[in-house]
Amino acid sequence: MPTIPRLDRPSDASSISTTAGTAVRERGIGLLGCGTVGSSVARRLLVSHPELLRAIAVRDPHKPRAVAWDDFESDPFEVVDDPAVRIVIECIGGVGIARELVLRAIARGKDVVTANKDLIATEGPWLAAFAARTGATLRYEAAVGGAIPIVRALSGALANEDVSEVGGVLNGTTNFVLDAMAGGADYGEALAEAQRLGFAESDPRADVDGHDAAHKLAILAGLAFRRPSVSPQLARRGISSLSSDDVAAGAERGWRLKLLAMAQRTASGQIEAGITPAFIPEDHPFAQPRGAENVVRVVGRNCGTLTFSGLGAGGDPTASAVVADVIAALDARTTSLPAYTGADLVSSPLRSRVLVRFRGGSVVTPEPVPLDELEATARVYGVHGDVRSIIPIWSEAA
Numbered sequence: 001m002p003t004i005p006r007l008d009r010p011s012d013a014s015s016i017s018t019t020a021g022t023a024v025r026e027r028g029i030g031l032l033g034c035g036t037v038g039s040s041v042a043r044r045l046l047v048s049h050p051e052l053l054r055a056i057a058v059r060d061p062h063k064p065r066a067v068a069w070d071d072f073e074s075d076p077f078e079v080v081d082d083p084a085v086r087i088v089i090e091c092i093g094g095v096g097i098a099r100e101l102v103l104r105a106i107a108r109g110k111d112v113v114t115a116n117k118d119l120i121a122t123e124g125p126w127l128a129a130f131a132a133r134t135g136a137t138l139r140y141e142a143a144v145g146g147a148i149p150i151v152r153a154l155s156g157a158l159a160n161e162d163v164s165e166v167g168g169v170l171n172g173t174t175n176f177v178l179d180a181m182a183g184g185a186d187y188g189e190a191l192a193e194a195q196r197l198g199f200a201e202s203d204p205r206a207d208v209d210g211h212d213a214a215h216k217l218a219i220l221a222g223l224a225f226r227r228p229s230v231s232p233q234l235a236r237r238g239i240s241s242l243s244s245d246d247v248a249a250g251a252e253r254g255w256r257l258k259l260l261a262m263a264q265r266t267a268s269g270q271i272e273a274g275i276t277p278a279f280i281p282e283d284h285p286f287a288q289p290r291g292a293e294n295v296v297r298v299v300g301r302n303c304g305t306l307t308f309s310g311l312g313a314g315g316d317p318t319a320s321a322v323v324a325d326v327i328a329a330l331d332a333r334t335t336s337l338p339a340y341t342g343a344d345l346v347s348s349p350l351r352s353r354v355l356v357r358f359r360g361g362s363v364v365t366p367e368p369v370p371l372d373e374l375e376a377t378a379r380v381y382g383v384h385g386d387v388r389s390i391i392p393i394w395s396e397a398a
């Protein structure tokens with residue numbers, strides 16, 4: 001099982017000189033990256049905080065961009081090191097140079113705002129601990145659910161809630177593709193359209209193979225269950241093997257096919273979690289998102305069922321969350337997100353009953369099947385004929 005890096009082990013943090021304890025009194029903002037999200041953030045800040053935006057770093061300063069800024073920087077490390085920059089917004093993405101820049105900003109004790117779900121879902125727990133050590137802050141509302149304020153809800157309003165379930169539909173691209181397939185579109189064409197609309201990751205396999213949803217679920221589960229949590233630990237299936245026949249088989253039964261991301265506490269106290277295409281009854285909240293919309297449901301002992309829905313992908317919705325984090329960083333009264341300690345969140349694969357389709361018919365399994373045993377189940381039902389697909393059916397009572 002993947003482990004979460006710890007600050008008490010030699011790691012990247014030990015080789016970075018820090019300026020912890022140095023008061024950073026400046027209020028300047030440095031933006032790293034000016035792609036789909038970064039350019040929306042820049043346009044928003046040029047209206048709301050033009051006097052504070054000090055620098056924008058991009059890979060190619062000469063490329064034409066729809067942002068009214070004359071002097072793009074080519075060296076993002078200089079922006080991070082600029083003493084006039086107190087708030088570093090990371091909109092580059094991935095765990096390459098973006099990771100180095102975030103580490104450097106934290107080492108310098110700066111306020112970091114990032115939309116980088118890959119980084120937070122794989123290294124967030126120790127980055128938060130590192131930030132607590134250097135006096136930096138780390139905010140990542142934009143990493144999950146676009147404009148939906150779910151990170152803030154879980155870390156703030158629900159900080160003392162006894163959560164039993166968190167999850168829903170967390171990836172706009174797969175939602176868009178599955179919707180389009182339900183309308184008769186071809187898988188490849190629908191994916192290309194999601195890329196054109198700016199929903200899909202630069203490598204759309206991150207979306208269709210479920211990595212993006214896994215990152216988001218790991219972040220939400222960590223906040224909900226207040227344990228360090230990383231995405232490689234989660235059971236995961238994507239949508240690339242689904243066919244129009246699968247979508248149609250669900251429609252005949254009153255189900256919609258969605259990429260479901262779910263973490264829930266079982267009656268025995270274990271956490272079950274996973275990402276999987278699943279059939280959802282048409283009237284269920286998880287079946288409602290269209291296109292780039294997401295839905296997140298939190299169930300807690302005291303709060304009951306809370307459902308959050310809205311635009312989960314795209315430049316402007318995601319920029320809303322980024323700029324809100326910048327405003328929180330500017331407001332000295334607002335604290336950083338929590339850095340959890342203790343045992344890592346451990347989950348077993350999500351379980352649900354499954355529709356097995358084979359040549360000439362289909363069956364629903366009488367018992368829930370764990371997500372990592374679908375192939376074995378398919379082999380069992382193979383006695384009925386060639387198995388064409390095996391897809392979980394989401395049910396509250398599974």
Ligand code: HSE
Nearest residue numbers: 171172173199201313
């Ligand atoms: N590729 C992501 C999605 C973008 O489709 O949801 C938002 O995180």
